[in-house]
Amino acid sequence: MRISLFRRLASTAVALGLGSLGLLGAGAAPAQAAVSDCPQGYFCAWGDTGSTGPMFKTQSSRATLGTWDNKFRLIINRTPGFACTFDAPNYVDGAGRYANEGFPTSIASRSVSSVKIVRTLRECDQEAYPYWLSETSPKAAGFGDMNGDRRADVLVRDLVGRLWFLPGDGGGKLVGSGGWNVFDAMVRHGDFSRDAREDVIVREKATGRLWLYPGTGTGGLGARKLLGNGGWNAMSRIAAFGDLTGDARSDLLAVERSTGKLWLYPGTSTGTLGARKLLGNGGWNGMNALVGVGDMNGDGRADLYAREASTGKLWLYPGKAGALGARVLVGTGGWNGMTMLIGNGDWSGDGRLDLIATQVESRMLYRYPGTGTGRLGAGDWLGGGDWWDLNGAF
Numbered sequence: 001m002r003i004s005l006f007r008r009l010a011s012t013a014v015a016l017g018l019g020s021l022g023l024l025g026a027g028a029a030p031a032q033a034a035v036s037d038c039p040q041g042y043f044c045a046w047g048d049t050g051s052t053g054p055m056f057k058t059q060s061s062r063a064t065l066g067t068w069d070n071k072f073r074l075i076i077n078r079t080p081g082f083a084c085t086f087d088a089p090n091y092v093d094g095a096g097r098y099a100n101e102g103f104p105t106s107i108a109s110r111s112v113s114s115v116k117i118v119r120t121l122r123e124c125d126q127e128a129y130p131y132w133l134s135e136t137s138p139k140a141a142g143f144g145d146m147n148g149d150r151r152a153d154v155l156v157r158d159l160v161g162r163l164w165f166l167p168g169d170g171g172g173k174l175v176g177s178g179g180w181n182v183f184d185a186m187v188r189h190g191d192f193s194r195d196a197r198e199d200v201i202v203r204e205k206a207t208g209r210l211w212l213y214p215g216t217g218t219g220g221l222g223a224r225k226l227l228g229n230g231g232w233n234a235m236s237r238i239a240a241f242g243d244l245t246g247d248a249r250s251d252l253l254a255v256e257r258s259t260g261k262l263w264l265y266p267g268t269s270t271g272t273l274g275a276r277k278l279l280g281n282g283g284w285n286g287m288n289a290l291v292g293v294g295d296m297n298g299d300g301r302a303d304l305y306a307r308e309a310s311t312g313k314l315w316l317y318p319g320k321a322g323a324l325g326a327r328v329l330v331g332t333g334g335w336n337g338m339t340m341l342i343g344n345g346d347w348s349g350d351g352r353l354d355l356i357a358t359q360v361e362s363r364m365l366y367r368y369p370g371t372g373t374g375r376l377g378a379g380d381w382l383g384g385g386d387w388w389d390l391n392g393a394f
């Protein structure tokens with residue numbers, strides 16, 4: 001629905017023959033000169049399509065428009081994000097229209113009564129972060145819980161590189177104000193820095209560096225520390241895992257792109273990564289998701305879920321002493337339909353570890369309860385489909 005509204009607006013601009021701002025700026029006809037008067041960073045409006053009369057401009061949202069109420073006839077958005085216009089004050093209207101790409105748009109109805117200036121399209125009528133709900137677990141999972149309240153939480157990156165912490169009560173908190181889009185891998189699974197608070201590990205795409213963002217214990221992140229000084233771009237996939245080596249320290253798994261080998265990078269007493277050990281001798285590039293799901297089968301050792309790219313099957317690789325055991329089929333197919341698979345502990349509150357998955361097409365988040373045997377029960381979906389317009393969750 002949102003997209004069709006946006007398209008309608010774009011076609012309005014086309015109908016006006018106002019294909020691009022560049023065209024207007026270069027060869028502006030006198031009647032359109034006012035459009036180019038709108039400064040970069042502003043949303044502007046005029047009371048007439050062809051007028052050079054008074055111009056309304058703003059850099060921030062306006063819940064009411066005062067003397068400009070129901071007066072906009074031509075608008076243009078030159079903010080870095082989105083300008084959403086509404087037919088009622090306080091951003092209320094089921095038929096909100098969107099001005100996006102910097103071309104002038106006619107408002108024939110003159111019905112605009114409020115304007116919202118936001119960074120991402122979803123914020124026109126939703127929160128910047130999606131809805132996430134979890135129950136309090138009877139026991140701490142040791143991961144998937146940045147704030148230590150035994151509720152499974154989620155970290156979400158939006159399209160403009162902000163990081164949001166979703167504690168599991170439907171709300172969200174900004175924990176990274178920007179810049180997170182430079183990372184092409186983001187993982188977490190318990191504590192690496194040895195302070196009993198869950199941390200985040202990310203890979204910087206441009207440099208191949210691996211960074212540790214220590215968790216503050218409240219969902220936020222402290223000053224980052226260099227964990228790997230380059231070379232991590234040689235890995236096709238990285239997964240934080242929990243403890244495989246049996247020393248109660250969280251370890252990291254990574255698949256080597258050139259060989260398909262699976263490597264274990266053991267966490268050390270000082271929060272660094274030790275010398276790697278070979279876990280899988282090849283073929284791991286055939287997996288397009290690795291998820292450190294914790295001890296799914298209840299034998300006391302952390303386990304791995306992996307999604308097979310060619311079949312869409314979901315496999316459990318049970319953790320053994322410093323190795324992975326023979327795999328067990330968990331999902332017979334269809335799992336390639338999911339965008340992200342996330343192991344964040346026990347969202348259902350029954351003490352068994354679970355799985356969640358997001359799907360871009362349906363904009364849904366699916367929740368799969370763990371049975372305690374390594375397998376999953378039937379999934380359900382959460383909320384009203386606001387898992388869209390995002391750039392990753394973990």
Ligand SMILES: [Ca+2]
Nearest residue numbers: 145149151153
């Ligand atoms: Ca939590």
Ligand SMILES: [Ca+2]
Nearest residue numbers: 191193197199
């Ligand atoms: Ca920590």
Ligand SMILES: [Ca+2]
Nearest residue numbers: 295299301303
């Ligand atoms: Ca296990």
Ligand SMILES: [Ca+2]
Nearest residue numbers: 346348352354
């Ligand atoms: Ca559960």
